[in-house]
Amino acid sequence: MKRKIIAFVSALILFISLYYANKIVVASYPYVREIKEKSLTDNAKDYKTTQSEHFIVRYTPQDEKYVPLVLKIAEKHYANVTDDLGYKPHNKTVIIMYHDPEKMNRDFSLAKGDTAMGLYLNGAISIVSPELWISPGQDLERVFEHDGPIVHEFAHLIVDDVARGNYPVWFTEGIALLEEYRENSFVWGEGVTADKPYSLKELTYNFNQLDETLAYKRSFEIVKAITDKYGMQSIRDILKCLGKGLSLNDSFYKITGVDLEKFVDSLK
Ligand SMILES: [Zn+2]
Incomplete structure (x- = not known):
């Protein structure tokens, strides 16, 4: 019994410190x-x-x-x-x-x-x-x-x-390219197509090792698809959640009620 309580308390401490660690990083x-x-x-x-x-x-x-x-x-x-x-x-x-x-x-x-x-x-x-x-x-x-x-x-x-x-590289690149598109009608990697589009995991953990044009293009397409479906307000809201220390997946879910990985996989 006691052991269980100790395990519970240390799990709680771990949870709280992980939760606050991100907040502290974000705050400083x-x-x-x-x-x-x-x-x-x-x-x-x-x-x-x-x-x-x-x-x-x-x-x-x-x-x-x-x-x-x-x-x-x-x-x-x-x-x-x-x-x-x-x-x-x-x-x-x-x-x-x-x-x-x-x-x-x-x-x-x-x-x-x-x-x-x-x-x-x-x-x-x-x-x-x-x-x-x-x-x-x-x-x-x-x-x-x-x-x-x-x-x-x-x-x-x-x-x-x-x-x-507090954001993955692909997300800021996607937003920067979306703004270029909205402001200057500039479309990144127009006419270039991938055999198999990059997954969320590849973009998140491997961005710099991917083919540059295709990785930027995929990032742009995902961010554009988010705004097509949920509007620019969703990007503003997600950025605010990130600023509070939430992960991108949690931020996206909080604003749209949808799992980000599923959303990305649904885009061809
Ligand atoms: Zn950039």
Whole structure:
């Protein structure tokens, strides 16, 4: 009898500590992130700074001519993205514009050789100068807005803020791609098809080992299917549950009454 009580009590303690551990991680996340954000922006402390109502751009002199464009596109999509995701950042969002992608990768701790056009990490956005990926013959503003990283990375920042770091990679990528689709009609991996779509487990535990295009595409399709069926409000609600420390599966179930794995499996 006594043994049973001890077993029960230790199970209870384990349960409570697991429950609160996640809450503590989630609660302390903004403070930890703020410290990390400072060290990221310190990397660009010699850069020039220009701000608009909601954004701060840091840049080197050779990119000064692109600053109005970056701020224009960021401000243009600010209202829609913050409405969609139900949250406005408390501070201005920092965008660091790099003319040296190698430095960007080093500062944002991306593996060497893996060059991205934009990155989000710890509360700060980095982008590669448009000069390095848009050729002079192209329509600079149209290409930068449609194919550029601003909406995508800003969506990552909001997800991270609301969910307090508590989300799988595929979910934030799906939301970022959904925002690109809603804002710029950009469809990731259009025309590319998988023989067998990735399962929720593969996306959750193996995202970085999967085929990049197919993994992003599947993430986009799942998030889009969630909003098609349950509306954008469901995404806003799920993000809030994540921010309270619930897992994605529990959050999804709480908002929709449906098991996430079953929902994903039902999508072909
Ligand atoms: Zn992304």
